[in-house]
Amino acid sequence: MLARTFGLAFFTASAFGGATHAASVPASAPTVNGTALAGWADVQKAWLAVQMLPDSGVWDRLAEMTDTFGPRKIGSAGYANSLKWLSDQLRADGLNVTNPDVPNIPTWARGPESLTLKSQPNRPNYNIPVLALGSSIPTPKSGITAAVVPVTSLAELNTTDVHGKIVLVNYPWTGYGAASRIRALAAETAQGFGAKAVIIRSATPVSQRTPHTGLSRRANIPAAAISPEDANLLHRLYNRSLIDAHKYPAPVVSLNLASTYRNETTHNLFATLEGHTKPKEIVIIGGHLDSWDVGAGAADDAGNLFAAWESIRLIQKAGIKLKRSIRLTGWADEESGSSGAAEYTKYVQSETKKPDGERHVFAIEADFGIAAPTGFGVATDNEAGVKALPLFQAAGAADPFINAKGWGAVQGGDYAEVDVSFLDDIGVPVAAPTTAMTSDRYFAFHHSQGDTVDVVKRDELFANAQAIAFWAIVASELDVAWI
Ligand SMILES: *[C@@H]1O[C@H](CO)[C@@H](O)[C@H](O)[C@H]1NC(C)=O
Ligand SMILES: *[C@@H]1O[C@H](CO)[C@@H](O)[C@H](O)[C@H]1NC(C)=O
Ligand SMILES: *[C@@H]1O[C@H](CO)[C@@H](O)[C@H](O)[C@H]1NC(C)=O
Ligand SMILES: *[C@@H]1O[C@H](CO)[C@@H](O)[C@H](O)[C@H]1NC(C)=O
Numbered sequence: 001m002l003a004r005t006f007g008l009a010f011f012t013a014s015a016f017g018g019a020t021h022a023a024s025v026p027a028s029a030p031t032v033n034g035t036a037l038a039g040w041a042d043v044q045k046a047w048l049a050v051q052m053l054p055d056s057g058v059w060d061r062l063a064e065m066t067d068t069f070g071p072r073k074i075g076s077a078g079y080a081n082s083l084k085w086l087s088d089q090l091r092a093d094g095l096n097v098t099n100p101d102v103p104n105i106p107t108w109a110r111g112p113e114s115l116t117l118k119s120q121p122n123r124p125n126y127n128i129p130v131l132a133l134g135s136s137i138p139t140p141k142s143g144i145t146a147a148v149v150p151v152t153s154l155a156e157l158n159t160t161d162v163h164g165k166i167v168l169v170n171y172p173w174t175g176y177g178a179a180s181r182i183r184a185l186a187a188e189t190a191q192g193f194g195a196k197a198v199i200i201r202s203a204t205p206v207s208q209r210t211p212h213t214g215l216s217r218r219a220n221i222p223a224a225a226i227s228p229e230d231a232n233l234l235h236r237l238y239n240r241s242l243i244d245a246h247k248y249p250a251p252v253v254s255l256n257l258a259s260t261y262r263n264e265t266t267h268n269l270f271a272t273l274e275g276h277t278k279p280k281e282i283v284i285i286g287g288h289l290d291s292w293d294v295g296a297g298a299a300d301d302a303g304n305l306f307a308a309w310e311s312i313r314l315i316q317k318a319g320i321k322l323k324r325s326i327r328l329t330g331w332a333d334e335e336s337g338s339s340g341a342a343e344y345t346k347y348v349q350s351e352t353k354k355p356d357g358e359r360h361v362f363a364i365e366a367d368f369g370i371a372a373p374t375g376f377g378v379a380t381d382n383e384a385g386v387k388a389l390p391l392f393q394a395a396g397a398a399d400p401f402i403n404a405k406g407w408g409a410v411q412g413g414d415y416a417e418v419d420v421s422f423l424d425d426i427g428v429p430v431a432a433p434t435t436a437m438t439s440d441r442y443f444a445f446h447h448s449q450g451d452t453v454d455v456v457k458r459d460e461l462f463a464n465a466q467a468i469a470f471w472a473i474v475a476s477e478l479d480v481a482w483i
């Protein structure tokens, strides 16, 4: 994820536990500006039926897909096979599944890679775990062998002689926003100063010597990430060499990266549960289907996609018909350019021009791993979001079950995750469920070999499915013009 919402995540101690499968008493309709919420009785009717239902095994399905097909880098067999498996499952659930084309997008695939420390006589040919950054060019087959020069920021490149060297950007962690900016721009910036390659400290505050990948703008020099521990090691070796280069040889490394880069057509995944009285009004829920090519992309972002899938299953099993259509979205290519969301937004715009076209009235996306729910964040950077916020606040505050769980806090702010931010930009109200996820917990595994189903907890995954079901029912059943 690119975590457009990160930083505003609402961290409260959630009243997780105290779960009850007994139906709560329906609340009387909450009011906004002295007017009762129209359609609240329909929200309650649907939600009372949904809230009592047990987990249908969502964690096991997440484990099955990620164990069977592995990570889902856009353009890979893992993506294509997961897309097919999930589409088949959703069709078997009775949903209307489509896989529209996302044409001609760049797809990058990792090849064999290594980083070897060459200069330390007592640690000959010491191998440092390394991951190329996405869209990096490969090195020549013989690799690039050069002295390492550390900097702590991209600005420091202006005052450091990096010509012919491998630049190490060993910045202090101040948050994901700053780190991901360095990751995106390091190669392009260092190439301007004549560097041969760039290596960055991985974007994480917590590490057990694991590198984390992520997107780099494609430049004319290769770009890779190493663990924070190894970035500090190379930096210390360099520092000591400044004291006595004879006694402490300056670090020289040999970098070998292979990769392919070509344009291909890929596909989004949509699965629609048709609405009863307003089928052309679409409420989107979901996450992105693609992932990085290491780990299994279980938390980023299959977990959120599967939580939303489970929400739809709950609604189906409750035997209720919602007014509006609920569309599960598995966006393609969030990690490498968001072309899936951009392509869909063109469709949304063309539908809006048709008199009988689909109207996208609300879009929910979660992309910050799976943790205990705390509430809902409505993006208030468009007019429809500002209008929707008090309605969701009233709904969250009024529902007994949601309140008993501690999931009812609704805030406004920058809550548009990357894919739905395209819809936000054209005026669709968008939102993200909020959770107790923290930076230390999430970025420890994010974009690394550590993102496997083990980092997703069963109870938290199902709790997210329940919470998303509630917010989707509010979006579907309230008799308001969202847009
Ligand atoms: C409530 O009243 C305020 C002030 O008149 C107005 O701006 C807002 O749109 C109203 N909200 C709703 C949901 O009607
Ligand atoms: C399924 O969805 C597509 C695209 O929204 C639509 O064209 C088609 O008519 C739907 N099919 C059914 C059986 O509802
Ligand atoms: C590859 O895809 C990008 C983005 O869609 C496009 O700008 C570029 O022209 C494409 N290249 C080729 C060779 O088709
Ligand atoms: C480096 O200096 C150039 C010109 O002096 C300036 O345009 C650029 O923004 C600086 N780069 C950084 C990363 O500070």
Ligand SMILES: *[C@@H]1O[C@H](CO)[C@@H](O)[C@H](O)[C@H]1NC(C)=O
Pocket (backbone or CB within 6 Å): 232, 233, 235, 236, 239
């Ligand atoms: C390297 O030396 C600089 C300048 O003394 C210092 O600020 C920095 O903390 C040192 N880095 C490491 C990793 O020891």
